[in-house]
Amino acid sequence: MDYVLLLQRIFDALFNSAIYSSLALALVIIFRATGLLNFAQGEMATFSGYIAFVFLVGPQPRLKGGGLAGLIPGVPLSVPLAVVGAVLAGMAVGAATERVLIRPLRNAPELSLVNVSIGLLLVINSLMAQWWGTGPRVFPALFPAGAGQNFNIFGARLRYSTIGVWALLFVVLVCLIFLLKRTRIGLAFRAVSINQTNSELVGIPVGRVLMYGWALAAGFGALAACISANSVLLEPNMMLRVLVYAFAAATLGGLDSPKGALVGGVIVGLSQTLIPAYVPFIGFELSVLPVLIAMTAVLLVRPAGLYGTKRVERV
Amino acid sequence: MRIRTRIKPLQGVAVFLITAWLFCLPFVSTTTELRQHTQVIITVLAVLGVNIATGYGGMISLGHGVFVGVGAFATGYFVDGMSFPWLLAIAMGIVTASVAGALVGIPALRIKGIHLALVTLCMAIVFQPLSKRFPAFTGGVSGKAIEARFEAPLWLGDSRMASAVYRYVFCILVVLVALGLTWNLVNSRAGRAMRALRDNDTAAAIYGINLVRTRVITFAISAGLAGLAGALQVVLVPYVSQDNYTVQESLVIYATAVIGGLGSIWGSVLGVIARTGFGALGERLSGMEGFGFVSEFFELLDEQAFVFGVGLIALTFVFPRGLAGIRRKNK
Numbered sequence: 176m177d178y179v180l181l182l183q184r185i186f187d188a189l190f191n192s193a194i195y196s197s198l199a200l201a202l203v204i205i206f207r208a209t210g211l212l213n214f215a216q217g218e219m220a221t222f223s224g225y226i227a228f229v230f231l232v233g234p235q236p237r238l239k240g241g242g243l244a245g246l247i248p249g250v251p252l253s254v255p256l257a258v259v260g261a262v263l264a265g266m267a268v269g270a271a272t273e274r275v276l277i278r279p280l281r282n283a284p285e286l287s288l289v290n291v292s293i294g295l296l297l298v299i300n301s302l303m304a305q306w307w308g309t310g311p312r313v314f315p316a317l318f319p320a321g322a323g324q325n326f327n328i329f330g331a332r333l334r335y336s337t338i339g340v341w342a343l344l345f346v347v348l349v350c351l352i353f354l355l356k357r358t359r360i361g362l363a364f365r366a367v368s369i370n371q372t373n374s375e376l377v378g379i380p381v382g383r384v385l386m387y388g389w390a391l392a393a394g395f396g397a398l399a400a401c402i403s404a405n406s407v408l409l410e411p412n413m414m415l416r417v418l419v420y421a422f423a424a425a426t427l428g429g430l431d432s433p434k435g436a437l438v439g440g441v442i443v444g445l446s447q448t449l450i451p452a453y454v455p456f457i458g459f460e461l462s463v464l465p466v467l468i469a470m471t472a473v474l475l476v477r478p479a480g481l482y483g484t485k486r487v488e489r490v
Numbered sequence: 491m492r493i494r495t496r497i498k499p500l501q502g503v504a505v506f507l508i509t510a511w512l513f514c515l516p517f518v519s520t521t522t523e524l525r526q527h528t529q530v531i532i533t534v535l536a537v538l539g540v541n542i543a544t545g546y547g548g549m550i551s552l553g554h555g556v557f558v559g560v561g562a563f564a565t566g567y568f569v570d571g572m573s574f575p576w577l578l579a580i581a582m583g584i585v586t587a588s589v590a591g592a593l594v595g596i597p598a599l600r601i602k603g604i605h606l607a608l609v610t611l612c613m614a615i616v617f618q619p620l621s622k623r624f625p626a627f628t629g630g631v632s633g634k635a636i637e638a639r640f641e642a643p644l645w646l647g648d649s650r651m652a653s654a655v656y657r658y659v660f661c662i663l664v665v666l667v668a669l670g671l672t673w674n675l676v677n678s679r680a681g682r683a684m685r686a687l688r689d690n691d692t693a694a695a696i697y698g699i700n701l702v703r704t705r706v707i708t709f710a711i712s713a714g715l716a717g718l719a720g721a722l723q724v725v726l727v728p729y730v731s732q733d734n735y736t737v738q739e740s741l742v743i744y745a746t747a748v749i750g751g752l753g754s755i756w757g758s759v760l761g762v763i764a765r766t767g768f769g770a771l772g773e774r775l776s777g778m779e780g781f782g783f784v785s786e787f788f789e790l791l792d793e794q795a796f797v798f799g800v801g802l803i804a805l806t807f808v809f810p811r812g813l814a815g816i817r818r819k820n821k
Contacts, residue, residue, distance in 0.1 A: 210604075212577075212604050212605075212608055214552075214607070214608075214611060278809075279807065280806070283806075283810070285603050285604055286544075286550065286752075287806045287810060288604075289550055289552075289604060289607050290748055290802050290803070290805075290806045291802070291806055292742065293552065293741055293799075293802060294744065294745070294798075294799040294800065294801075294802035294803035295794040295799065295803065295804070296741065296799070297741055297742070297745065297796065297798055297802070298739065298795075298796055299799075299800030299805070300738065300795060300799075301738075301790065301793045301795040301796035301799065302790070302796065304793070305789060305790055305793065305796070323788065338687055339667070412737075415615050415737060416615060416619075418599035418615070419612045419615050419616060422608055422612060423612075426608075455605070460619050460620070460622055460623045460625070461619075461620065461623055463616050463619065464616065464620065467612055467613070467616055470609070470612065471597050471601070471609055473603045474597070474600075474605050474608075474609065475597055475600050475601060478601075478605070490501050
């Protein structure tokens with residue numbers, strides 16, 4: 176067995192792992208707080224990706240796209256500023272979604288929430304296709320990813336961009352942990368995640384806290400979109416396949432565990448690269464199949480995943 | 491138990507209008523238009539499939555486009571690769587889709603609610619790349635033309651119109667038979683078992699309903715209906731391609747079922763009528779220019795996914811029971 180090649184594949188996989196982990200984190204944050212799997216998370220993320228794109232191209236109307244995108248100020252921003260802008264805009268969209276579409280349905284059956292998120296998926300997807308067209312757009316890399324820009328570890332190349340992406344994710348996670356464990360609003364969010372009724376009784380504004388949760392999740396989604404837009408090219412369906420992997424990652428780790436989302440993202444990223452490489456039948460196109468089967472198996476046998484809370488159902 | 495079928499006046503008028511419209515269509519359309527209308531009519535079957543699984547069985551399925559695809563690919567394969575006669579090939583299309591549905595129904599025994607929605611959505615996303623991998627059945631990336639043609643018998647003449655009308659009538663008959671059979675099914679012992687399971691599976695099990703069998707059969711039937719829609723697509727256009735089975739298509743089928751009204755057969759028909767109506771409206775409006783932002787909005791109305799996304803959200807808030815349930819009280 177060629178160990179250098181194996182190491183190389185693992186290094187390559189780690190880049191995708193970062194994308195899956197951050198989108199899975201977005202899904203987990205919302206599921207923990209509201210019990211809703213947000214099927215539109217991928218499309219909301221892609222939308223933020225397009226906003227970053229508009230910030231980047233600035234005043235070129237042909238690239239900028241139509242519709243409301245025309246209203247975005249036309250000054251080209253540098254890459255980091257555009258990403259920050261897109262994350263903030265994504266958070267605003269997330270918060271607005273919670274306020275307008277999700278909060279009124281607090282006591283509605285599960286099916287209504289599924290319907291709303293599916294409706295959102297369809298609407299955002301077709302809006303993007305309308306405004307920016309279905310053709311792929313070139314998006315700059317956030318970190319140097321060119322040839323030769325890598326470390327050499329035992330003969331395998333570890334690209335700077337992989338390290339950069341994980342460093343970025345790490346910094347964001349530290350901020351998230353600080354937010355959740357050391358601030359008042361974080362405490363409120365944790366309380367709401369555990370029990371909404373009781374949180375309300377002790378005076379926590381549950382609705383507003385959930386809105387912040389949605390904003391936070393949309394922020395992680397936006398980050399995932401900005402990371403992946405360079406390697407998979409920005410197009411309206413960009414995050415659909417990524418969403419499958421992210422859902423698999425979240426399920427594997429346990430749908431209500433942030434730690435699980437991270438670990439699940441790494442596992443899914445590795446298996447997406449390694450399984451097709453060593454099982455010839457599967458090949459690149461079917462690489463999603465083992466992941467899907469694994470997800471179904473986890474839901475069947477151990478719905479709590481690796482780190483999730485076991486759900487006790489009352490008959 | 492006998493179910494008395496009462497037709498309310500409003501329904502009577504609607505049925506009359508639909509019948510009159512269906513009857514007049516062949517006389518006023520060209521062959522292409524007639525084919526397009528027929529393609530819309532057969533989507534009733536796929537929508538009905540979602541309705542059986544989700545509305546009657548209580549299992550959310552976001553991936554019925556997959557079964558439509560399986561039905562189409564299988565029919566194409568049997569009629570062309572195996573040179574089966576058309577009727578047999580269509581039947582095999584249904585059977586293949588049902589088997590696929592039963593395979594999904596097995597995990598659905600334990601995976602419920604939103605988690606099942608997740609699995610079926612992922613299935614819908616994965617179907618396209620997957621079907622590219624098996625070009626023998628699907629024609630790979632570019633699709634595959636089917637050599638066999640579903641032609642009118644000779645006594646009807648061999649003009650293109652005769653064939654188009656023949657296919658039109660055939661598809662309508664199939665849809666009507668399917669609607670009738672489904673109506674009987676959901677009002678039979680098996681249908682009551684399905685609904686009991688949807689409302690409370692523990693209670694249903696205590697009453698002696700076989701959970702495993704009912705769930706798997708429900709899913710198989712619902713997938714079979716979707717597969718039939720796929721088979722009829724091949725009858726109308728002898729060409730199969732993975733391009734037609736995108737996630738958006740699956741979701742629009744689901745949205746049509748929800749908008750029409752889950753748990754009501756009439757609802758599935760209504761959903762498709764709404765889809766046709768909005769489609770025609772969007773087509774008219776999208777041509778208009780010179781209204782600035784408004785005409786851009788008109789362009790969007792031509793986009794089925796957009797209209798149905800908005801419809802899905804709006805109806806969830808206003809009429810949670812869909813168009814068929816407007817007159818009934820909520821809850």
